[in-house]
Amino acid sequence: MSSDAHPPEASWIEVSTENCSVQAALRVVGNKWALLVLRELFNGVRRFDEICVHAGISEAVLTRRLKELVTEGVVEARPYREAGQRPRQEYVPTAAGWDLFPVVVALLQWGDRHRAPQAGGSWRVSHRVCDTPVEVRVVCPDHPLEHIDHHGTRTAPGPSAITRTP
């Protein structure tokens, strides 16, 4: 343990945010267009022109966002060619990209609950087996049936916590 490793009783304000994982994730998706591009890819809209039109993104912005998402390893460009057409690319989520699926579904769930409570959402994600709409939950792997909210959690510095220098 290095001398700047954090004592276990520390609170969040005493821990440096420089290596915060939320922040690291937001370097990839801390931008609404990045998340809207992922929404398109997750739902099978994967061609440049189609993403532009469907999500209402300008070509310049989409080019930049896709480049960043590819650089960050969450999206992969794959060549495809339709009969009689020139070769083109489509964009597919990588395994790391699919790990952002819960983030997008959590946003969908929040929007359905708080911005479309009467109407129901315009898009539903359901369990393939029984078609029940899925939920995003905070779960304890050792007590998977318990529905945990923030009252059921505690927070503490993790293994790579660094003490903040004031």
Next chain:
Amino acid sequence: MSSDAHPPEASWIEVSTENCSVQAALRVVGNKWALLVLRELFNGVRRFDEICVHAGISEAVLTRRLKELVTEGVVEARPYREAGQRPRQEYVPTAAGWDLFPVVVALLQWGDRHRAPQAGGSWRVSHRVCDTPVEVRVVCPDHPLEHIDHHGTRTAPGPSAITRTP
């Protein structure tokens, strides 16, 4: 069902994104600072000066972000007064704000997994009862023990889907 309600066999590209719940949620948190402010509030850092210093946000940006979060109903300003000090405000998540907890924990989980795989994270969120680190999962309420990923889901237009006009 109105004439523009969507037939059930439709795919995402045929549905308008204008009333998409992901998009509605991103009007509130589609900005990295909004999510970093929520990270601070969720972890008990709730005073203006402390949030500025800890998250590394300028006063001008924090003022703007807090105003938006209050307007959107996810954060509430509460007066407090310490002995001998002038009255001040602290910022606390509302119930709708706490409903964004899974979004922030999902980002934390992604960052821990993909940007700090060796080190472990700098901040852990665990189950209060047993201290096991929590996970954010996509869950079917009717099959809560099943670990669902995107392969286990299907998507379809929801009740308020509107056909996209090309």
